[in-house]
Amino acid sequence: MANKWGFPLVLLSLVIAVLNLAEAAVPAIFILGDSTADVGTNNFLPGSMARADFPYNGIDFPNSTPTGRFSNGLNTADFLAKLFGFEKSPKPFLSLNSTSLLKWFGGFSFASGGSGLFDTTGQRMTKSCIPLAEQIQQFSSVRSNLTALMGPVATETYISKSLFFISIGSNDIFEYYRSNSSIPKEQFLSSLVVAYENHLKTLINLGARKLGIISIAPIGCCPAQRLFNATGGCIEELNDHAKAFHSKLDVVMNKLSAEFQGLMYSLGNAFEMTINVIQNPLAFSKQFFLVNGVNTVKHEQKNNREGSMY
Numbered sequence: 001m002a003n004k005w006g007f008p009l010v011l012l013s014l015v016i017a018v019l020n021l022a023e024a025a026v027p028a029i030f031i032l033g034d035s036t037a038d039v040g041t042n043n044f045l046p047g048s049m050a051r052a053d054f055p056y057n058g059i060d061f062p063n064s065t066p067t068g069r070f071s072n073g074l075n076t077a078d079f080l081a082k083l084f085g086f087e088k089s090p091k092p093f094l095s096l097n098s099t100s101l102l103k104w105f106g107g108f109s110f111a112s113g114g115s116g117l118f119d120t121t122g123q124r125m126t127k128s129c130i131p132l133a134e135q136i137q138q139f140s141s142v143r144s145n146l147t148a149l150m151g152p153v154a155t156e157t158y159i160s161k162s163l164f165f166i167s168i169g170s171n172d173i174f175e176y177y178r179s180n181s182s183i184p185k186e187q188f189l190s191s192l193v194v195a196y197e198n199h200l201k202t203l204i205n206l207g208a209r210k211l212g213i214i215s216i217a218p219i220g221c222c223p224a225q226r227l228f229n230a231t232g233g234c235i236e237e238l239n240d241h242a243k244a245f246h247s248k249l250d251v252v253m254n255k256l257s258a259e260f261q262g263l264m265y266s267l268g269n270a271f272e273m274t275i276n277v278i279q280n281p282l283a284f285s286k287q288f289f290l291v292n293g294v295n296t297v298k299h300e301q302k303n304n305r306e307g308s309m310y
């Protein structure tokens, strides 16, 4: 197997990768989630309806290249990676083959547009997307590849120092809301957060110790949702779900950090981060568009463009 992979080359790449990353605050970032974090995973899912590899996605990228990001330019995952000293988000796991996979040590992105905490979420609407459980399975296979390469101790250290960034949950709520489900709201949200807790426990058992979690933005204010309100206002019920989701997740994170020694986490409140901009855009002097429910994108007034909806 060693010959097939070209072991010496891989080890050399590892050294180079480690040297390059000397500036970064963590050895690697692993990204999981939905379209708010996807940097091109779904480009590799033939027949998926949740794709963004065509104009005008990426219009503010160099050469206005669509990359698969559901955004005009960099997305939340990219900005987070930049803050940690990386150039941008790690590459989609699916973009790498068995050779290139083992040469890339800055982490991977497993995030897949349309996906959710529940396995069924997005499957009908998108025809194809990767649910969080399967994203974690993909991480698990990377972990076994690293173990084969570096040994269990080095792998454990590497993973425990790496950041796991997760942005997911909106699609589960959209689907529940649209389905006119007979399951009471409280019960639905509780089961959603239990699903989240179980996913996090799986990740923790695989060695994750640094979690960066972002909750759900004011999804009732997505342009696509506001179309359903005669006044053009935000859909209050969706926003209420987003707020309640954050409160429940806060409790779960507190519990997990008490349960697992050495667990560090940060829970970002995407609702609070964006609602002011939506409710009071003029206070921010420039014009903001809500893209994808999370990314607030700045445009000069004179450079006005039509907002996109996902």
Ligand SMILES: *[C@@H]1O[C@H](CO)[C@@H](O)[C@H](O)[C@H]1NC(C)=O
Pocket: 097, 098, 099, 100
């Ligand atoms: C794997 O990907 C690398 C980089 O894209 C490419 O150069 C190489 O030819 C690929 N190898 C195989 C076996 O497909």
Ligand SMILES: *[C@@H]1O[C@H](CO)[C@@H](O)[C@H](O)[C@H]1NC(C)=O
Pocket: 098, 099, 101, 102, 141, 142, 144, 145
């Ligand atoms: C990585 O691990 C998975 C699961 O054990 C295995 O199927 C795959 O072949 C491995 N890939 C490489 C490049 O070793």
Ligand SMILES: *[C@@H]1O[C@H](CO)[C@@H](O)[C@H](O)[C@H]1NC(C)=O
Pocket: 178, 179, 180
């Ligand atoms: C939910 O109810 C609304 C209004 O009664 C209806 O228009 C819509 O088709 C229903 N959706 C589903 C998925 O049943």
Ligand SMILES: *[C@@H]1O[C@H](CO)[C@@H](O)[C@H](O)[C@H]1NC(C)=O
Pocket: 229, 230, 231, 232, 233, 234, 235, 236, 237
């Ligand atoms: C529609 O928007 C208005 C504000 O413009 C708000 O008061 C109302 O609750 C919204 N309707 C729904 C169904 O959320």
